[in-house]
Amino acid sequence: MLSRYEQALEALNRRGRLRKLEGRAGVDFTSNDYLGLAESPELTHALQEALVRGVPVGAGGSRLLRGNHPEHEALEAEACAFFGAESALYFGAGFAANAALISTLPQRGDLVLYDELVHASTHEGLGLTKAQTDFFAHNDIMQLEDKLRAFRVGNKDARCFIAIESLYSMDGDLAPIAEIAKLAARYDAILFIDEAHATGVQGLQGRGLSADLEGQANIISLHTCGKALGVSGALVLMPELLRRFMINRSRAFIYATAPSPLMAAGVRTALKICAKADDRRARLQERIGQLNGHLQKMGLPVTGTQIQPIVLGADRHALDMAQALAREGFDIRAIRPPTVPEGTARLRITLSANLTHDNIDALGAALSRLMQERAA
Ligand SMILES: Cc1ncc(COP(=O)(O)O)c(C=O)c1O
Incomplete structure (x- = not known):
């Protein structure tokens, strides 16, 4: 009776679209806790x-x-x-x-x-x-x-x-x-x-x-x-x-x-x-500017907001990049279709007022190296 569900999940897996719940690990570049209030x-x-x-x-x-x-x-x-x-x-x-x-x-x-x-x-x-x-x-x-x-x-x-x-x-x-x-x-x-x-x-x-x-x-x-x-x-x-x-x-x-x-x-x-959180918003804005600087150096388009996608195209590319970043201690998730249109799988980077200057520089350096490796 349940086998059809199994088959559907296997089909998702074959297409690299199986979703799983994962624990929290790595520096948070993925939550929507933009002002850093959730655990304040x-x-x-x-x-x-x-x-x-x-x-x-x-x-x-x-x-x-x-x-x-x-x-x-x-x-x-x-x-x-x-x-x-x-x-x-x-x-x-x-x-x-x-x-x-x-x-x-x-x-x-x-x-x-x-x-x-x-x-x-x-x-x-x-x-x-x-x-x-x-x-x-x-x-x-x-x-x-x-x-x-x-x-x-x-x-x-x-x-x-x-x-x-x-x-x-x-x-x-x-x-x-x-x-x-x-x-x-x-x-x-x-x-x-x-x-x-x-x-x-x-x-x-x-x-x-x-x-x-x-x-x-x-x-x-x-x-x-x-x-x-x-x-x-x-x-x-x-x-x-x-x-x-x-x-x-x-x-x-x-x-x-x-x-x-x-x-x-x-x-x-x-x-x-x-x-009264203008200080948090100002800190967030600073982090956004800092990340934009790194991305622009890599020739990537920037949004100027706390949500910064890096569109990589194929699901596999986005997944591989997210995994490589996880190995370096960054929590950034790959977003794949049907959440985004076909062919636009991406990393979705989000920033929070809780992140430090060093967190952003470390991410910028890791991204730059991994993007170069990918291009090579
Ligand atoms: C644009 C948008 N609207 C609505 C929602 C749903 O809000 P909630 O997470 O409170 O259910 C989300 C959640 O991700 C969202 O991104």
């Missing part, structure tokens, strides 16, 4: 204090039943104030939040236009929605406009949604948010902005790249709390009306145990730390 004393103490004042670990039920806790509500109120949004809803994970949004708000007769590089969690929602879906080439605002215009010709009243990331998770580049927001306004579309990798890192006080747009009636943003904020879960910021709609219609919200109140308390602290 500030967060650890805040959670200890929260436990002492009686915040429960488990919610015990759905938010709509007994699971709604004052910590969730306090977090959502503080998130609105911090990000400048009208309302916020806290989910247990960004994946669930994205899937919930895209599968709940767009409905039959509507259209969702998404950037071709959006995350798997958005695709999860796209797979569930009854709306039509179509993609546009990465960051191609001309193509986006063509598709918006074409849709509006015959669909004056239908809703149209645009789904993008502000900082792309596997490519490390930024979306032209201001231009896309203008198109959204011109074509009466709702803009979903997944800020997963920008929250905490980009914008004033780490409020992300959509901060200037927050509070507008057609803007929905998602701020994950398990990356730069160092905790877990995700905050969806949106107009109050849409929050009420999500609470009434989102299956992932209604039929799930509420996120841990303790984690909500942790995110409240993380937001306070984030607001």
Whole structure:
């Protein structure tokens, strides 16, 4: 009965695509803990204090039943104030939040236009929605406009949604948010902005790249709390009306145990730390500049953000390079299709404010040597 699973795994293995869980080893150039908060004393103490004042670990039920806790509500109120949004809803994970949004708000007769590089969690929602879906080439605002215009010709009243990331998770580049927001306004579309990798890192006080747009009636943003904020879960910021709609219609919200109140308390602290973390952001920026210097010397393109892919093409090349770097004490993972498009397997290097100057120089030297060996 189980043999088909075995065969499927063997097929993945033959193609070099078998995934395995691996332990933590080597200097961290792979996590999304960009500000170095996940293991920080500030967060650890805040959670200890929260436990002492009686915040429960488990919610015990759905938010709509007994699971709604004052910590969730306090977090959502503080998130609105911090990000400048009208309302916020806290989910247990960004994946669930994205899937919930895209599968709940767009409905039959509507259209969702998404950037071709959006995350798997958005695709999860796209797979569930009854709306039509179509993609546009990465960051191609001309193509986006063509598709918006074409849709509006015959669909004056239908809703149209645009789904993008502000900082792309596997490519490390930024979306032209201001231009896309203008198109959204011109074509009466709702803009979903997944800020997963920008929250905490980009914008004033780490409020992300959509901060200037927050509070507008057609803007929905998602701020994950398990990356730069160092905790877990995700905050969806949106107009109050849409929050009420999500609470009434989102299956992932209604039929799930509420996120841990303790984690909500942790995110409240993380937001306070984030607001004052200019020193951490400056350190991260310095490390980014330093790594860029090394990569440019090797003739490699740079993103200028904390996510730096080195596209190597074939899966085998990316895997071999990641293994060679692991042997030298660096934790950098190979990212392969289907996570990235075919033929673009890569190393995904991420930087954190915790890394030292020496860590970056050591990586630069190792990469330069290994890339030369590969070319020879
Ligand atoms: C762009 C993007 N959106 C959403 C998510 C999902 O967030 P979470 O890890 O909180 O489930 C991720 C996670 O990697 C992501 O990269």
